[in-house]
Amino acid sequence: MDVETFFKNQNEKKQLKILTCGSVDDGKSTLLGRLMYDSKNIYSDQLSQTQTESEKYGTQGKKIDLALLIDGLQAEREQGITIDVAYRYFETENCKFIVADTPGHEEYTRNMATGASNSDIGIILVDAAKGILDQTKRHTFILSLLGIENILVAINKMDLIDYDEKIFQEIKQSFKLTSSQFNFKTEEFIPISALKGDNVFTKNKNVDWYKGKTLIEELEQISLVNHEEGFFSLPVQWVNRLSSNFRGYSGTISSGKIKVDDEVQVLPSGEKNKIKKIITPSGEKDFAVKDQAVTLTFDKEIDVSRGNLICSNEKHNYFSADQFASHIIWMNKEKMLPERNYIFRFINSQIVGKITDLVHKVNINTFDKIASKSLGLNEIGYCKVALNKNTIFNSYKNNKRLGSFVIIDQFTNQTLAAGVIDHELRRASNILWQDMSINKNLRSSINGQKPCILWFTGLSGSGKSTIANIIEQKLHKLSKHTYLLDGDNVRHGLNKDLGFTDSDRVENIRRISEVSKLMVDAGLITIVSFISPFKSERKMARELVEENEFIEIFVDTPIDECEKRDPKGLYKKARSGKLKNFTGIDSKYEIPHKPEIILKTEIKNAEDLADQVLQYLKNNNKI
Amino acid sequence: MKLSHIEKLESESIHIIREVVAEFENPVMLYSIGKDSSVMLHLAQKAFAPNKIPFKLMHIDTTWKFKEMIFFREETAKNYNLDLLVHINEEGVRDKISPITHGSKIHTDIMKTQALKQALDKYRFDAAFGGARRDEEKSRSKERIFSFRDKSHRWDPKNQKPELWNLFNTKINKDESVRVFPLSNWTEIDVWQYIYQEKIPIVPLYFAKTRPIIKRDNMLIMVDDDRLELKQNEKIEQIHVRFRTLGCYPLTAAVESSASSVEEILIELLETKHSERQGRLIDNDQIGSMERKKQEGYF
Numbered sequence: 001m002d003v004e005t006f007f008k009n010q011n012e013k014k015q016l017k018i019l020t021c022g023s024v025d026d027g028k029s030t031l032l033g034r035l036m037y038d039s040k041n042i043y044s045d046q047l048s049q050t051q052t053e054s055e056k057y058g059t060q061g062k063k064i065d066l067a068l069l070i071d072g073l074q075a076e077r078e079q080g081i082t083i084d085v086a087y088r089y090f091e092t093e094n095c096k097f098i099v100a101d102t103p104g105h106e107e108y109t110r111n112m113a114t115g116a117s118n119s120d121i122g123i124i125l126v127d128a129a130k131g132i133l134d135q136t137k138r139h140t141f142i143l144s145l146l147g148i149e150n151i152l153v154a155i156n157k158m159d160l161i162d163y164d165e166k167i168f169q170e171i172k173q174s175f176k177l178t179s180s181q182f183n184f185k186t187e188e189f190i191p192i193s194a195l196k197g198d199n200v201f202t203k204n205k206n207v208d209w210y211k212g213k214t215l216i217e218e219l220e221q222i223s224l225v226n227h228e229e230g231f232f233s234l235p236v237q238w239v240n241r242l243s244s245n246f247r248g249y250s251g252t253i254s255s256g257k258i259k260v261d262d263e264v265q266v267l268p269s270g271e272k273n274k275i276k277k278i279i280t281p282s283g284e285k286d287f288a289v290k291d292q293a294v295t296l297t298f299d300k301e302i303d304v305s306r307g308n309l310i311c312s313n314e315k316h317n318y319f320s321a322d323q324f325a326s327h328i329i330w331m332n333k334e335k336m337l338p339e340r341n342y343i344f345r346f347i348n349s350q351i352v353g354k355i356t357d358l359v360h361k362v363n364i365n366t367f368d369k370i371a372s373k374s375l376g377l378n379e380i381g382y383c384k385v386a387l388n389k390n391t392i393f394n395s396y397k398n399n400k401r402l403g404s405f406v407i408i409d410q411f412t413n414q415t416l417a418a419g420v421i422d423h424e425l426r427r428a429s430n431i432l433w434q435d436m437s438i439n440k441n442l443r444s445s446i447n448g449q450k451p452c453i454l455w456f457t458g459l460s461g462s463g464k465s466t467i468a469n470i471i472e473q474k475l476h477k478l479s480k481h482t483y484l485l486d487g488d489n490v491r492h493g494l495n496k497d498l499g500f501t502d503s504d505r506v507e508n509i510r511r512i513s514e515v516s517k518l519m520v521d522a523g524l525i526t527i528v529s530f531i532s533p534f535k536s537e538r539k540m541a542r543e544l545v546e547e548n549e550f551i552e553i554f555v556d557t558p559i560d561e562c563e564k565r566d567p568k569g570l571y572k573k574a575r576s577g578k579l580k581n582f583t584g585i586d587s588k589y590e591i592p593h594k595p596e597i598i599l600k601t602e603i604k605n606a607e608d609l610a611d612q613v614l615q616y617l618k619n620n621n622k623i
Numbered sequence: 624m625k626l627s628h629i630e631k632l633e634s635e636s637i638h639i640i641r642e643v644v645a646e647f648e649n650p651v652m653l654y655s656i657g658k659d660s661s662v663m664l665h666l667a668q669k670a671f672a673p674n675k676i677p678f679k680l681m682h683i684d685t686t687w688k689f690k691e692m693i694f695f696r697e698e699t700a701k702n703y704n705l706d707l708l709v710h711i712n713e714e715g716v717r718d719k720i721s722p723i724t725h726g727s728k729i730h731t732d733i734m735k736t737q738a739l740k741q742a743l744d745k746y747r748f749d750a751a752f753g754g755a756r757r758d759e760e761k762s763r764s765k766e767r768i769f770s771f772r773d774k775s776h777r778w779d780p781k782n783q784k785p786e787l788w789n790l791f792n793t794k795i796n797k798d799e800s801v802r803v804f805p806l807s808n809w810t811e812i813d814v815w816q817y818i819y820q821e822k823i824p825i826v827p828l829y830f831a832k833t834r835p836i837i838k839r840d841n842m843l844i845m846v847d848d849d850r851l852e853l854k855q856n857e858k859i860e861q862i863h864v865r866f867r868t869l870g871c872y873p874l875t876a877a878v879e880s881s882a883s884s885v886e887e888i889l890i891e892l893l894e895t896k897h898s899e900r901q902g903r904l905i906d907n908d909q910i911g912s913m914e915r916k917k918q919e920g921y922f
Contacts, residue, residue, distance in 0.1 A: 003886040010816055015628040086764045087757045089810045096628045110785050117787035238645040242674035252638045281633045281669050289624050293637035306645055331785050345790050406790045413794040415784040
């Protein structure tokens with residue numbers, strides 16, 4: 001073959017992104033190894049390395065274990081399981097394949113969702129001897145949730161059941177019962193043996209009753225949706241103004257196409273403009289289409305920045321809002337807590353927000369909706385989300401790029417979850433902020449104080465309330481207006497509906513934070529004495545008021561000492577198991593990173609520590 | 624219009640490169656002079672056209688690279704007007720670390736891995752582009768496009784953040800960093816096809832030519848300078864060879880070939896039965912050696 005023909009062929013090849021999923025030991029890695037082996041995409045040195053490894057770790061005796069071509073990390077080769085998403089590449093005469101190999105282990109559902117997020121087609125493997133398992137249903141659900149439209153069900157290990165057609169048909173019917181609840185565009189069933197190679201690349205006489213296509217034939221003939229349809233949209237990724245005479249807006253087109261002289265608008269402002277130049281990867285062109293990374297210039301200069309969306313002027317269906325409903329797949333051991341602040345990462349913006357309501361959790365084996373207060377690792381829920389400010393989005397169904405997000409922890413930076421947006425929610429628009437003539441500065445100036453929150457945090461029995469009480473007395477003597485919010489007291493009234501689970505603790509602190517904010521607004525020096533064990537919620541309280549209005553005071557008493565004091569006998573109860581979710585025993589306390597004040601009760605007495613706080617207030621002109 | 628496979632890869636890579644510039648304060652592109660680096664550099668130029676690349680390039684020079692590589696590096700920097708840093712581990716030079724006397728493991732650790740860490744600390748880069756591809760090696764096939772490194776530049780393969788859609792997690796704390804691999808989804812054939820289509824300049828060592836070669840441990844090693852001392856029974860032969868991968872010359876095996884153009888290389892590649900990393904001595908130390916090196920901070 002000459003090179004020109006080669007390139008022509010290469011350029012005509014379709015790119016297909018596929019995902020293989022199935023339960024443990026269904027033979028995913030073997031199937032992938034088979035696809036690569038039969039498509040001759042394995043080099044001889046890789047093969048001989050695999051041969052060496054097969055003898056060491058393999059399950060096929062002296063024979064080559066194709067799964068070992070795929071299993072990449074040392075740990076998984078030794079354990080014989082795939083522990084992370086691996087990407088593989090092979091090509092046939094007609095197609096170039098990018099394959100996400102995702103683990104079937106129950107605890108690794110998050111990896112499957114990851115693989116599905118970047119795939120067009122899902123291959124679901126079913127072990128013919130085992131039939132449809134809970135995990136098969138789970139995988140079908142995730143594929144559907146992540147918008148995969150085409151699925152192939154490969155019923156594997158047919159060699160182990162003597163290529164029995166009856167079993168094949170039973171599995172097919174049973175799977176259809178599951179999949180009929182979703183909206184897959186195409187769904188095909190193929191009896192295969194990845195180990196022997198039956199019906200993967202070549203038809204096999206062992207399965208003479210099967211008249212359909214081989215797995216590879218099915219894959220090659222799937223036609224994907226034409227993504228150029230729909231309105232033009234480009235999320236602005238970066239503004240190119242590296243030289244003074246140039247201003248261009250860079251990003252990847254997320255739907256539709258664009259031509260020079262097209263009228264566009266920029267969201268959220270809605271300002272209109274006209275396309276002057278389109279710089280594509282192949283240079284300046286008259287037009288560009290979906291998935292191209294381009295730089296656009298406008299007819300007239302306007303203010304555009306990362307986070308904006310350039311879209312068609314005619315009509316669009318994007319939302320600029322701060323609330324929406326979405327499915328969320330939780331991917332971390334740290335549980336999801338409603339009302340906790342997280343970072344929401346969209347295609348071109350990162351915004352702090354929270355899950356206000358967990359409407360229901362989904363049982364991914366039965367697809368039942370169940371009530372729950374939080375989501376744990378690998379759980380999926382339908383949630384309402386509220387962001388601190390507006391962002392532009394679409395439903396996932398309309399636009400995958402603009403309808404997806406991930407959730408990131410503010411402190412550990414871990415990726416906690418992934419979400420697909422269903423629809424936007426409107427905030428009750430008839431509630432407006434009422435302007436008031438008397439503000440907090442006027443209120444607090446009467447008695448020469450600046451309002452602030454003295455936020456005490458520390459273990460139960462550390463001495464928070466004792467010190468807080470002394471401070472309030474001292475401030476009172478100085479004729480300052482104060483209010484002391486005490487954890488126990490508030491739980492008798494405002495928060496009496498809340499218990500001590502993690503999600504209730506978050507809500508407890510959220511309410512206290514809001515109440516403290518009102519008190520600061522009233523001009524008071526507000527003293528808050530709560531265990532407040534989590535960094536996230538202390539940060540949330542801090543961010544509700546102005547920067548210098550929040551004074552975090554860490555009462556640093558070691559747990560042994562608190563337990564020795566045990567003024568309310570709570571530690572004793574907790575140790576004996578009579579009290580659950582007790583901070584320091586079976587619920588964690590996160591030590592403040594940079595508190596304004598640290599009080600060491602082992603070194604000084606309460607009186608001196610109160611003076612230390614008073615001194616801080618004087619030094620910072622609060623009193 | 625339908626985008627071809629290569630056009631899709633090209634736009635995906637440009638998107639990744641722009642995302643780094645939008646989200647990080649002090650990125651750098653690690654430039655190894657090889658063909659993948661040439662492609663990555665070409666893509667970066669496209670990402671910021673018509674303007675210049677808004678970050679520095681850095682080459683970790685082990686002092687054992689082929690002479691032609693260094694010549695090519697200097698020419699490229701000049702022709703493209705690049706802001707290029709070259710970092711050498713001076714302690715290693717002082718201790719006369721050599722791949723020949725110390726072996727590939729120690730040499731690579733000190734002159735490459737340690738050197739890279741020194742340079743990243745010195746310039747306080749928070750993101751470093753690398754030209755690695757997932758089809759190169761099994762442990763690479765599992766690495767994220769935005770791959771997190773802790774304060775000591777370590778990779779924790781079992782604790783990688785899930786990476787969904789193209790929503791990359793760019794959040795790091797002080798002194799932590801990410802390695803970013805814009806060519807993750809390219810294969811060796813894709814790279815060569817792109818070099819051909821875009822006429823991207825590459826080091827002439829990739830093309831077959833008669834070169835001074837010795838045979839050592841079943842490998843063809845080029846005698847690039849007199850630091851490579853001949854052992855008994857070894858003699859220099861003039862052999863028509865080329866390199867499929869470039870690195871430190873005593874650690875990089877040549878292949879006998881007559882392919883003297885990109886077209887011929889492609890034809891050879893389609894017929895060949897060996898993967899490109901076979902020519903790299905460092906991967907063969909032990910099963911899983913790349914994975915371990917990467918955990919220690921190697922690219």
